[in-house]
Amino acid sequence: MPRHLDVLIAGQGIAGSLLAYHLMARGLDVCIADPGAPDGTASRAAAGILSPYTGRRYKAPGELDAMLAECHSTYQSIARTIGVTVYHPQPIWRIVQRQPELTDIERRRHERPGRELISPVQHNGLPEGMRAPLGATRIDGGGQVDMETLLSGLRHWFMERESLIPEQLTAPAMTGPTGGALEWRGLRADVVVFCDGAAAFANPWWRGLPWRASRGETVDVEPARPDTWPRVIVTGGKSLVPMAPGRYRIGSTYDHASQAGAPTGEAQRTLLDALPGLTDGDPTARVVGARTGIRPGSRTGNPFTGFHPAAPRIGILNGLGSRGTLHAPWLARRLAERIVDGTPLPDHVDVAHLSGLPTR
Numbered sequence: 001m002p003r004h005l006d007v008l009i010a011g012q013g014i015a016g017s018l019l020a021y022h023l024m025a026r027g028l029d030v031c032i033a034d035p036g037a038p039d040g041t042a043s044r045a046a047a048g049i050l051s052p053y054t055g056r057r058y059k060a061p062g063e064l065d066a067m068l069a070e071c072h073s074t075y076q077s078i079a080r081t082i083g084v085t086v087y088h089p090q091p092i093w094r095i096v097q098r099q100p101e102l103t104d105i106e107r108r109r110h111e112r113p114g115r116e117l118i119s120p121v122q123h124n125g126l127p128e129g130m131r132a133p134l135g136a137t138r139i140d141g142g143g144q145v146d147m148e149t150l151l152s153g154l155r156h157w158f159m160e161r162e163s164l165i166p167e168q169l170t171a172p173a174m175t176g177p178t179g180g181a182l183e184w185r186g187l188r189a190d191v192v193v194f195c196d197g198a199a200a201f202a203n204p205w206w207r208g209l210p211w212r213a214s215r216g217e218t219v220d221v222e223p224a225r226p227d228t229w230p231r232v233i234v235t236g237g238k239s240l241v242p243m244a245p246g247r248y249r250i251g252s253t254y255d256h257a258s259q260a261g262a263p264t265g266e267a268q269r270t271l272l273d274a275l276p277g278l279t280d281g282d283p284t285a286r287v288v289g290a291r292t293g294i295r296p297g298s299r300t301g302n303p304f305t306g307f308h309p310a311a312p313r314i315g316i317l318n319g320l321g322s323r324g325t326l327h328a329p330w331l332a333r334r335l336a337e338r339i340v341d342g343t344p345l346p347d348h349v350d351v352a353h354l355s356g357l358p359t360r
């Protein structure tokens, strides 16, 4: 008899990992397929910054309160499960780049929850080693997710439970996707959910969604004088994230390529050139690693989740763009509740409301 799964998931980035985690917590029999190639996936390239307010206009999603609460509970629950800390709550210091930002900061500070989470622009008492000639704001409520530890720890935990298959799952390799249970490699599943990141741009079920690809790179560096660099997360154009004693990740570049490819010298130069704008310490640093990935974004500005209108057993959790750490816990919880309890998804993220999807 083939093993009969409740849910089969394609992809073990942050989206697939958190969905599997929530479904397994509800007692479902779940398997994730992912070959586990470390290079080129967004989750492994990310700096892991979890900031409530991002972008030039300091924007936040409408469900910010609920998302932040879900981030704290999910990441802490995972840490208890795998026995390693994966989330480091801490303020994010954002350097003011240009005068017009002051208006955006004040606007957010007049809204909830911005007034509790964004400090007035400060010029004095800033963290040591930070460079902020126009001042900086302190953004609370977020922190940094150690993506590498989270993904490797959960991968090991899934494997121990025979819930990880180190292979690709492609749409053409499945049978029976519109009728009864789906079959793949001797497994049967009631539902298949694609969490395949940028690979979804070519997925026959999901390529018709309004995708926006954005390639990015990060570099890991060891400063010659770590004592002169800030020991906090600093953002402002680019970001500087303390990863371990004497080691930082600088992120990130943005371009429109749709293949991750290998790290480039040009991106490395761009990131190293940003250092004097982030720290007034000694910018001399040795590059010890470089990563690249495609942010799977959406032209609507909203992530994609739910089930295919023409194939109700085929699901998706994707389109996290540049905010995977903030969106993934909340979306994975919503999709798990939809699968287990039938709770409707919020309209703005539900793919059932998008037209133009192929019938395959």
Ligand SMILES: Cc1cc2nc3c(=O)[nH]c(=O)nc-3n(C[C@H](O)[C@H](O)[C@H](O)COP(=O)(O)OP(=O)(O)OC[C@H]3O[C@@H](n4cnc5c(N)ncnc54)[C@H](O)[C@@H]3O)c2cc1C
Binding pocket: 010, 011, 012, 013, 014, 015, 016, 033, 034, 035, 036, 037, 040, 041, 042, 043, 044, 045, 046, 047, 048, 049, 050, 167, 168, 169, 170, 195, 196, 197, 198, 199, 215, 216, 217, 218, 251, 252, 253, 291, 292, 293, 294, 295, 296, 317, 318, 319, 320, 321, 322, 323, 324, 325, 326
């Ligand atoms: C340079 C860079 C920096 C970033 N920095 C941040 C940051 O600081 N904070 C933040 O919140 N976000 C950041 N992001 C965005 C964040 O990384 C993404 O939003 C998030 O990782 C997307 O996760 P995902 O699981 O959807 O996709 P991915 O992480 O790409 O995972 C997709 C997975 O699917 C697997 N897969 C693909 N096809 C198949 C298949 N056919 N079968 C089985 N498995 C398959 C892949 O192997 C991969 O493991 C950054 C992104 C980049 C590129």
